[in-house]
Amino acid sequence: MQNNTNILARPPGRLTGGLTVRALALTYLTVILIIPLAVIFYDGLRDGLGGLVRAILQPVAWHALMLSLWTAGVMAVINAVMGTLTAYVLVRYSFPCKRLLNGLIDLPFAIPTLVTGVMLVVLYGPQRALGAWLDQNLGLKIIFAPPGIILALLFITFPFVTRAVQPVLQSLDRDQEEAAATVGAGSWTIFRRVVLPAIALPLTAGTLLSFARAIGEFGAIVVVAGNIPLRTQTAAVYVLGEIESENQRAASSMSIVMLAIAFGLVVLVDFLQTRGEKQ
Amino acid sequence: MIVERPLTNDQRPTTNEHRRSTQVIGPSSFVFGRHWLKWLLIGIVVAYVAVLIVVPLAALVAGAFAGGLAAIVAALSEPDVLSAFGRTLLIAVIVVLIHAICGTAVAWVLVRQNFRGRRVLNGLIDLPFAVSPVVAGYMLILLFGRSGVLAPLTEALGIKVAFALPGMLLATLFVTLPFMVRELMPVLAAFGIEQEQAAATMGASGWQTFWHVTFPALRWGFIYGLTLTFARALGEFGAVLVIGGSVQGQTETATLYIFRALDDRQYVGAYSAALVLGLISLILVLGADLLRGKEH
Numbered sequence: 001m002q003n004n005t006n007i008l009a010r011p012p013g014r015l016t017g018g019l020t021v022r023a024l025a026l027t028y029l030t031v032i033l034i035i036p037l038a039v040i041f042y043d044g045l046r047d048g049l050g051g052l053v054r055a056i057l058q059p060v061a062w063h064a065l066m067l068s069l070w071t072a073g074v075m076a077v078i079n080a081v082m083g084t085l086t087a088y089v090l091v092r093y094s095f096p097c098k099r100l101l102n103g104l105i106d107l108p109f110a111i112p113t114l115v116t117g118v119m120l121v122v123l124y125g126p127q128r129a130l131g132a133w134l135d136q137n138l139g140l141k142i143i144f145a146p147p148g149i150i151l152a153l154l155f156i157t158f159p160f161v162t163r164a165v166q167p168v169l170q171s172l173d174r175d176q177e178e179a180a181a182t183v184g185a186g187s188w189t190i191f192r193r194v195v196l197p198a199i200a201l202p203l204t205a206g207t208l209l210s211f212a213r214a215i216g217e218f219g220a221i222v223v224v225a226g227n228i229p230l231r232t233q234t235a236a237v238y239v240l241g242e243i244e245s246e247n248q249r250a251a252s253s254m255s256i257v258m259l260a261i262a263f264g265l266v267v268l269v270d271f272l273q274t275r276g277e278k279q
Numbered sequence: 280m281i282v283e284r285p286l287t288n289d290q291r292p293t294t295n296e297h298r299r300s301t302q303v304i305g306p307s308s309f310v311f312g313r314h315w316l317k318w319l320l321i322g323i324v325v326a327y328v329a330v331l332i333v334v335p336l337a338a339l340v341a342g343a344f345a346g347g348l349a350a351i352v353a354a355l356s357e358p359d360v361l362s363a364f365g366r367t368l369l370i371a372v373i374v375v376l377i378h379a380i381c382g383t384a385v386a387w388v389l390v391r392q393n394f395r396g397r398r399v400l401n402g403l404i405d406l407p408f409a410v411s412p413v414v415a416g417y418m419l420i421l422l423f424g425r426s427g428v429l430a431p432l433t434e435a436l437g438i439k440v441a442f443a444l445p446g447m448l449l450a451t452l453f454v455t456l457p458f459m460v461r462e463l464m465p466v467l468a469a470f471g472i473e474q475e476q477a478a479a480t481m482g483a484s485g486w487q488t489f490w491h492v493t494f495p496a497l498r499w500g501f502i503y504g505l506t507l508t509f510a511r512a513l514g515e516f517g518a519v520l521v522i523g524g525s526v527q528g529q530t531e532t533a534t535l536y537i538f539r540a541l542d543d544r545q546y547v548g549a550y551s552a553a554l555v556l557g558l559i560s561l562i563l564v565l566g567a568d569l570l571r572g573k574e575h
Contacts, residue, residue, distance in 0.1 A: 028381040036422060112514025112516065118553040122338045123338035
C-alpha cells in the first residue's frame with residue numbers, strides 16, 4: 001500500500017481521453033467497490049447503532065473480536081521488533097546467503113494464506129511428530145490454540161515491517177551514527193537515539209498495516225485455529241459462522257466493526273506516510 | 280584502501296552501496312564491527328526466518344511427498360481436483376482480463392483527471408487490502424443472496440450470481456482491485472502528460488494516443504500488475520468460499536478443494552494441492568520480480 005498523495009498533487013492535464021474512460025472507471029469502481037461497501041452499512045445499521053452494539057456485546061461475538069485484537073496485537077509487537085531487526089541486519093551487515101534471506105522475506109506475499117495455514121498444520125498438527133512432541137513434553141498446544149493464530153499472522157505479515165523500514169534505513173546517513181560512536185556511545189544507545197527516531201514513522205506505519213491485515217485474516221487462521229466458539233474463533237471466522245446460520249444481524253455488525261477498524265487504520269497510515277514525506 | 284568486493288549486499292546497487300562497502304573496514308567497523316553482536320543479530324534473524332518460514336515450507340513439501348510421487352499424481356488427477364483447479368484458472372484469467380481494461384482505466388482516470396471525490400476514491404482503492412475476505416464475500420451475499428438487495432433484479436434477468444461463477448468473479452475482482460491500479464498509478468504519474476498532449480496536438484485520437492504513446496511506457500508495470508493480480512486470484516479463499524458456497528463439482532476452486540480435503544482427512548490431496556498452488560503463485564511472483572529487475 002503505497003502513498004499516492006504526491007501523485008495526486010500533480011495537477012492533472014486537460015482531458016485527452018474524454019469522459020468515456022472516466023465513465024467506465026467510475027462505473028467499475030461503483031459496482032466493484034462502492035455498492036458492496038454501502039450495502040453492508042445499510043444492512044448493519046438498519047436497527048441503529050444500538051443494535052450493532054448489542055450484537056457485538058453478545059459473549060461469543062465479543063470473545064471472537066477480543067481474540068482477533070489480542071492475537072493481532074501480540075503479532076504486531078513481535079513483528080515490529082523482528083521486522084526492524086531483520087531490516088537492520090539486511091542493510092548493515094554482509095554475510096553469506098544474504099540475498100536468499102532477502103528473497104525469503106517476500107515469500108509470504110506470494111503464498112496464498114490458506115496454504116500458509118496448511119503448512120502450519122502439517123508441521124504442528126496434533127498427529128504430527130513435532131506437534132505431538134511439543135504437546136507432550138512442553139504442554140504447548142499450537143494448532144487449535146492462540147499460538148497457532150499468532151504464528152500464522154506472523155508468517156503472513158512478516159514483509160510489512162521489514163519492507164517499510166528497509167529503504168529508510170538504507171537511505172539513512174551514517175555520519176550521525178559514527179559521530180555518536182566517536183563520542184563513546186554504545187551500540188544500543190546509538191540505535192535508540194539515532195536510528196530509531198529516523199525509522200519511527202515507517203516502523204509505525206508498517207506495524208499498523210500488519211495489524212489491520214491481521215484483524216481480517218481468514219484463510220490461514222481457519223485451518224490453524226479451528227472454529228471453537230469462545231475459544232479459538234476469531235472475528236472473521238465468527239462472521240463466516242453467522243453467515244452460514246443466516247444470522248444476518250450478527251454477521252453485519254461484526255463486519256462493520258472490522259471494516260471500521262480497517263478503514264481507520266488505513267487512513268491513519270496514510271496520514272503518517274504523508275507526514276513522513278513532508279519531513 | 281580496500282579492494283572493491285562484489286556487491287552482494289543488496290538488490291539495487293546505488294551510490295550509497297559503494298560507500299557502504301568501502302566503509303566496512305572504514306570508520307564504521309568501529310561502530311558495527313563488534314563481531315559477537317553482529318553474528319548474534321544475524322543468528323537471531325536467520326533462526327527467526329527459518330522457524331517462521333523455511334521449516335513450515337519444508338514440512339509441507341515433506342508432507343506432500345510422504346506417500347511418494349505416485350500418490351501425489353494420483354491425488355491430483357482425481358476429476359474433482361482437476362475441475363477445481365480448472366475453475367480457479369478460469370476465474371483468474373477472466374479477472375485478469377477485466378482488470379487489464381478496467382484497472383488501467385481506473386488508474387488513468389485517477390492520475391490524469393480531476394473531479395470531485397477523486398481523493399476519496401483514491402483512498403478507497405486500498406481498502407480491499409485491509410478488508411477481510413469473508414466480509415468481502417458477505418457484501419455480495421447481502422447484494423445477491425436469497426434475500427439480497429439486488430436479488431429481484433438478477434432473478435428477473437435470469438442470472439445466478441450468488442453460489443455461482445459470476446459472484447465468485449465479483450468477489451475476486453474486489454479482492455484484487457488494488458494490485459493493477461497501484462502498480463500503474465506511479466508509472467503514469469512519472470510518465471507525465473506532455474507526450475500524450477503532443478500526440479493529441481498532432482491529431483491523434485484518444486485511443487491512438489493511449490495505444491502508441493501511453494501504453495508502451497506502461498508495459499512493464501502492466502505486466503507486473505497483472506501477474507500479481509493473477510497470483511492473488513489463484514489463492515483467494517475466504518471471499519469465494521462465502522459467495523460460492525463451495526459446492527463440490529460446481530463452485531469448488533483449488534483453495535476450496537484444499538479446505539475440504541483437509542476436513543475429510545485426505546491429507547495427501549490437501550497437502551499436494553496446497554504445494555502445487557503455493558509453487559505456482561511463488562513462480563509467478565518471482566517471475567514478475569525478475570521482470571521488474573530487468574526493466575530497471
